Amino acid sequence: MNLTEFLINTQNEVDTLVEDRIGKSGESFPYKELIFSEIVMQHMFEIGMTFEPTICHYSAQLGNTNLRLSGYAISEDTDQIDLFVSLYGNKINVELISDTETKRAAEQCLHFFAKCVEGKLTTVMDESNDAYILSTTIQSSYRNLEQIRIYVLTDRKANSKNFKSREISGKTIKLEVMDIERLYRHLSEGKPRDEILINFEQVAGSSLPCVYVPGEIVEYDYALTVIPGEVLFYLYEKYGARLLEANVRSFLSITGKVNRNIRDTIQNDPQKFMAFNNGIVIVADEAQFNITTNGSIGLLGLKGMQIVNGGQTTASIYFTKKKYPNTDLSSIKIPVKIIILKLQDAELEQSLISDISKYSNSQNSVKASDLSANKPYHIEIEKLSMTTYCPNGVGRWFYERATGSYNTMLAREGTTPAKLKNLKNVVIPSSRKITKTDLAKYLNAWNQKPDTVSLGSQKNFEHFMNMLSKENENNQIKLPDVLEYKSMIAKTIIYKKLQNLIRPIFPAFQANITTYVVSFLSYMYGDRINLNLIWTNQDISNGLQKQLITWAKEINIVLHDTANGKMLSEWAKKPECWTLVKQHCYSPISEGIAEM
Secondary structure (H helix, E strand, O other), X not given: OOHHHHHHHHHHHXXXXXXXXXXXXXXXXXXXXXXXXXXXXXXXXXXXXXXXXXXXXXXXXXXXXXXXXXXEEEOOOOOEEEEEEEEOOOOOOOOEEOHHHHHHHHHHHHHHHHHHHHOHHHHHOOOOOOOHHHHHHHHHHHHHOOEXXXXXXXXXXXXXXXXXXXXXXXXXXXXXXXXXXXXXXXXHHOOHHHHOEEEHHHHOOOOEEEEEEOOOOOOEEEEEEEEEHHHHHXXXXXXXXXXXXXXXXXXXXXXOHHHHHHHHHHHHOHHHHHHHOOOEEEEEOEEEEEEOOOOOEEEEEEEOOEEEEOHHHHHHHHHHHHHOOOOOOOOOEEEEEEEEEOOOOHHHHHHHHHHHHHHHOOOOOOOOOOOOOOOHHHHHHHHHHHHOEOOOOOOEOEEEOOOOHHHHHHHHHOOOHHHHHHHHHHHOOHHHEEEHHHHHHHHHHHOOOHHHHXXXXXXXXXXXXXXXXXXXXXXXXXXXXXXXXXXXXXXXXHHHHHHHHHOOOOOOOHHHHHHHHHHHHHHHHHHHOOHHHHHHHOOOOHHHHHXXXXXXXXXXXXXHHHHOOOOXXXXXXXXXXXXXXXXXXXXXXXXXXXOO
């Protein structure tokens, strides 16, 4: 697939989602530009470039200044924020977009952020606007923000992927462009880490002294080196969580016990850091070596670098320096083991990375939820999705056990335009694709855990897998059968249908409202819902749709009333939120609903 074909496929995906969401109502919602934003933001989240994203359209003029926003993503500790602004051309050919246009969009988003910080937006913005609470959150949390990024998203090809960082009240704001070319590299090649190119002569002043063991093992080469703390800080600042894509753990908090000890060593005893620290493990697609002036081997550069063990160390160094700018990293040295991958088969390579992650992290317990793509539970669901057809005998659902496998399937089986069109429109449209984290969200919502779902896809997924283990003997997860698979799909249909129904009704926090309504349906009437009928119809009845909308409006009011001024997405994560939602009275269920 070339870049033009990828552009057309992306536009088709946008059009399909627009048609799917408009349904039979004929209303003008949604805008293609926001759907494109949603697709790109979700991809960036899945590969670790950003946090759980939220679509949030805002466009206004304040004085002589134009403000613009398409979406945002905030870290769990509200210390990092990404803002997105979209430029969707919807052209049939790959067209260039000038740096002037992308820079202008970035500036408009930057102005939005600046006005939020100054508190000027909250005084002129209606409280019902979906950007209002974001504005108050930026204003209140600005002092604690350690990373601020603005991304311009476009389906055209940009010359510059980065602009010069800006300063606002002592904070650095990075400006980046995610254009169609960059997105193509991520999605078509399946290796977003390919963008990570490191030249140690440039970032460290010279190549790194190393021990290199080439060619003895078929799957990989091997090297040992030491990275200066300042270099690791620079790399994390530039690439962020993308460095940790294959890592089985996420950075929790600098206040956690392990991370706090790392911070204390950095600040109080930096010379002993290498003696105290186990170091990090890196996988890379390519490595370049040279001969240093003393005749030894030096590590000159890496392509596709990923930290598979040592994410806590890396992020702790970064956030310690960001929080305490006077921290001296010059004495910090980090021992590094490097695995240079040589496998050509993508699945074998991913399996090797998974095993490296698993065993290099074995000094602490690694839960099954950390490394689950190759677990029997998910493999079985994938098999069921491939062999269980919808009642019409033609279409089926697609379980994306491995990221990107849906697009791989389309490329493999859609060998002609007619076959590709049939796959995307009839057999397996994107609306019937489910990822691992999607499934965990749908099932945990039905399991009456809306507060857990609201924690975000990764944490919810871990809770989901842990719950499955605890429910079975010896922590062995029971494999689903066909009946259970159909039940899963029925619950998926309920969630996805409700999601589409409420999008045009509520300007913000649609995910939280959807999750709480599904949990409420299950809580009140779950044992009476005929899931088999939903599987048979591949839809929910008009009666159930109307009832869910009624409850959604009522639950939305309860969520806002009980939040007491907190950001609803944060309040929804609290168990007491679910407790209060259950205690309220709602409209009784209508008579004659087919699924009852």
